[in-house]
Amino acid sequence: MGVNATERLLAVGWDAADGYLIRRMLTERRLPVLAGILGAGTWTPLDGYGGLGDDAHWTSFSTGTPPGVHGRFHFEQAPVGGYQQTMLRRDEPGPARPWWVDLAERGITASVLDVPKSPYVPHPGVAEIVDWMCHGADSDDPSASSAELHRLCLEHRPHGAFRECYRAQHGDEAIDRHVAAVGERRAAFSEAATTWVRSHDHDLNLAVFSSTHCLGHRYPSGEAGPDPVADELKALDTHLGELIEAWGGDPGRVVVFSLLGMHVAPDAGPATEATVRALNRHWLQRHPTIGWRSAAKILRARARGTRGPVPTADVFTPVKLIAPATAIRLNLEGRERRGILPASQREEVLAWLVDHLHELRDDEGEPVLAEVLCTEDAFPGPHHDALADVVAVWRLRCPGRVHTSITDVEPDSPRPSTAADHRRGGWMVTGAGLVPKAGSMAIDSLGDQFGSWLGVGQASAAASTVDTADTE
Numbered sequence: 001m002g003v004n005a006t007e008r009l010l011a012v013g014w015d016a017a018d019g020y021l022i023r024r025m026l027t028e029r030r031l032p033v034l035a036g037i038l039g040a041g042t043w044t045p046l047d048g049y050g051g052l053g054d055d056a057h058w059t060s061f062s063t064g065t066p067p068g069v070h071g072r073f074h075f076e077q078a079p080v081g082g083y084q085q086t087m088l089r090r091d092e093p094g095p096a097r098p099w100w101v102d103l104a105e106r107g108i109t110a111s112v113l114d115v116p117k118s119p120y121v122p123h124p125g126v127a128e129i130v131d132w133m134c135h136g137a138d139s140d141d142p143s144a145s146s147a148e149l150h151r152l153c154l155e156h157r158p159h160g161a162f163r164e165c166y167r168a169q170h171g172d173e174a175i176d177r178h179v180a181a182v183g184e185r186r187a188a189f190s191e192a193a194t195t196w197v198r199s200h201d202h203d204l205n206l207a208v209f210s211s212t213h214c215l216g217h218r219y220p221s222g223e224a225g226p227d228p229v230a231d232e233l234k235a236l237d238t239h240l241g242e243l244i245e246a247w248g249g250d251p252g253r254v255v256v257f258s259l260l261g262m263h264v265a266p267d268a269g270p271a272t273e274a275t276v277r278a279l280n281r282h283w284l285q286r287h288p289t290i291g292w293r294s295a296a297k298i299l300r301a302r303a304r305g306t307r308g309p310v311p312t313a314d315v316f317t318p319v320k321l322i323a324p325a326t327a328i329r330l331n332l333e334g335r336e337r338r339g340i341l342p343a344s345q346r347e348e349v350l351a352w353l354v355d356h357l358h359e360l361r362d363d364e365g366e367p368v369l370a371e372v373l374c375t376e377d378a379f380p381g382p383h384h385d386a387l388a389d390v391v392a393v394w395r396l397r398c399p400g401r402v403h404t405s406i407t408d409v410e411p412d413s414p415r416p417s418t419a420a421d422h423r424r425g426g427w428m429v430t431g432a433g434l435v436p437k438a439g440s441m442a443i444d445s446l447g448d449q450f451g452s453w454l455g456v457g458q459a460s461a462a463a464s465t466v467d468t469a470d471t472e
């Protein structure tokens with residue numbers, strides 16, 4: 001059926017383009033195209049997930065479900081019952097499909113270009129490409145729903161599979177080369193997307209530009225000197241104008257958004273390990289029987305000749321996140337492969353852990369954690385424990401030394417600018433014809449919102465079972 005030509009929707013993602021920087025640049029009149037849309041339209045903050053990164057946010061966006069339901073929290077995760085973290089792929093851990101496939105089932109056609117970290121479910125009503133030039137691609141080889149789209153993307157993909165966003169660049173020359181390479185990719189993406197949108201008619205056009213994410217992790221904006229991220233945003237603003245023109249629809253039906261902010265934050269990794277080591281030591285001193293049970297298990301395993309990860313007496317397993325957060329999993333009997341903690345003690349141990357995390361202080365006696373989240377409360381759903389039992393979010397710019405009441409922990413200095421707090425700073429700008437349902441919105445509700453702008457009440461099949469009278 002399709003929607004009326006005047007009701008088409010153009011949705012443009014600028015990945016991890018921090019809202020604070022965007023607002024500043026709007027005030028300074030450096031983003032004229034975005035300012036034009038906002039002039040008659042609306043600014044809506046998007047609420048992100050504490051301590052979680054790219055994967056949780058993008059998968060929540062595309063599946064219309066929160067992380068506890070889709071189960072993808074971080075690009076590396078250990079499966080429940082395992083200790084070895086491995087890369088997740090877009091079809092793991094559970095079956096889920098993006099809302100644009102549900103829309104296509106209802107006759108709304110879509111073109112979806114390079115949405116990161118989303119389940120890829122080919123559908124005749126959707127022209128889609130994944131792993132083209134997004135930040136943190138699942139695969140070096142893009143997948144596309146048609147040969148034409150695949151060809152277009154391969155013709156526009158300078159530097160091929162691009163690993164350089166994960167490597168710190170040192171020295172002016174290397175940084176210039178890196179920034180130039182990211183810019184070349186963005187320009188190529190824009191050219192291909194503009195060509196595609198001009199020559200194909202879809203009800204929904206969704207395209208995600210990732211260059212601001214690639215640069216944002218490396219070059220924090222707002223500091224003195226060159227500001228590659230701000231320069232990149234100016235280029236994206238120009239491309240936005242070109243894309244709107246090629247699309248040819250009503251500029252009032254354009255939405256530009258960023259799910260993620262990009263606040264500079266310390267990488268909590270080194271501090272996590274030291275802190276969790278101290279917690280384990282302390283717990284075992286007070287509960288030696290756990291230690292004996294564990295030792296007995298390890299001896300039995302050795303006698304059988306089996307080896308595996310974590311042959312220790314640990315009650316708490318640290319989960320390494322590239323994020324300003326510390327994630328900790330309880331080594332529970334019955335759930336984890338070498339679980340040593342009786343499941344009946346879970347609540348008690350969890351409470352003990354949360355208390356002790358709250359006690360962590362810096363040199364000035366200030367708490368080092370901004371919040372401590374129990375995953376079952378913060379991320380409810382069948383997969384709430386897929387990552388951890390507790391996610392502790394570090395305070396921004398917290399110092400390198402951490403003290404606990406148990407023992408002094410002196411981790412390596414956190415390394416600012418290697419991680420970002422993505423939770424704060426998400427935003428959406430919508431044109432005059434698109435009024436958001438709420439003054440601020442959850443990432444997982446955007447699909448429903450886009451669906452309603454395309455004339456269908458609830459986009460996702462799961463959401464359509466909800467009584468709409470109760471959700472006002």
Ligand SMILES: [Zn+2]
Pocket residue numbers: 016053054213217420422
């Ligand atoms: Zn990121």
Ligand SMILES: [Zn+2]
Pocket residue numbers: 134135136165166210213214215
């Ligand atoms: Zn990147």
